[in-house]
C-alpha cells in the first residue's frame with residue numbers, strides 16, 4: 001500500500017509558480033493506493049465510484065496513462081485502486097497526493113526504486129494532466145511531508161520546527177480549480193506585470209521571514225505573516241467573502257493569523273492557533289460555518 005499525503009501551503013502560493021519560495025506542511029491524511037497485475041490498465045477510485053481504462057479520455061485514465069509511460073516497458077498490465085481521504089478542489093493537494101500514491105503503488109509492483117523526493121518529481125506527470133503549470137510543491141510535499149521550503153526546480157529544503165504548529169483548516173464550501181485559478185493569475189500578470197510581480201516579491205519576503213519564525217518557534221510572528229500574506233492574496237483577487245469570514249472568525253477566536261491556502265478563490269483557509277487546545281476551540285467555532293474542518297499538527 002503506497003501513501004500520498006495532503007498538504008497545506010503555509011505561505012507563498014502562486015508566487016511559487018513563478019520561481020519564488022513557498023513554505024508548506026504535509027498532512028497526516030491523504031491517499032492510499034495499491035497496484036496489482038491485471039489484464040488491462042485500469043484505475044479505480046473508490047470514493048467516487050469511478051473506474052477508468054487507459055485509452056479512454058477520462059481524466060483519471062489520462063493521469064494513469066501519463067504515469068505508466070515512464071514505467072519499465074516489459075511491465076504487465078495493471079489495476080490500480082485508490083482510496084482518497086481528502087476533499088478535491090480544496091487546496092489540500094488531493095490530486096498530487098493521488099499522483100504520488102499511484103506512482104508509489106506502481107513502483108512497488110514493478111520493483112522500481114526511487115527516493116521519496118524522486119517519486120514526487122516523477123508524479124508531476126500525473127499533475128500536469130490536471131493542472132496546466134504546477135510548480136511541483138504539492139507533489140514534493142505529498143511525497144516527502146514534514147515542513148519544508150520549496151522552490152521550483154530545486155531540492156526540497158526541510159525546515160526545523162522549534163514549536164509544533166497547531167493549524168486549523170476550514171473548508172469554505174466553495175470548490176476551486178487550481179488549473180483555472182493559476183491561469184487567471186497568469187492573465188492578471190500579463191495585463192499588469194509590475195503589480196503582480198511586486199506582490200510576488202513581497203510574498204517571497206514573507207515566506208523567508210516565516211521560515212525564520214518557524215525555526216525560532218516565534219508563533220506570534222508567524223501568525224502576523226499569515227495575515228500579511230492573506231492581504232496580498234486578496235489583492236490578487238484570490239480571496240472570497242466566505243474565506244474572509246472564516247479568517248475573521250478564526251482571528252476573533254484567538255488565532256494568531258489566518259489565510260487562504262492553495263489556489264484560493266474557494267477551497268480552504270488555515271489558521272495558526274497558539275496551541276492544540278486553542279486549535280480545538282477555534283475549530284469548533286469554524287465548524288458552525290464550514291462543512292469540513294480539521295486540526296493538523298505540523299512539526300509535532
Ligand code: MEV
Pocket residue numbers: 009012013014015016017091093133134135136137138178182262263
Ligand atoms: C496549489 O497548491 C499552489 C499553487 O501555488 C499552484 C502551484 O504551486 O502549482 C496555487
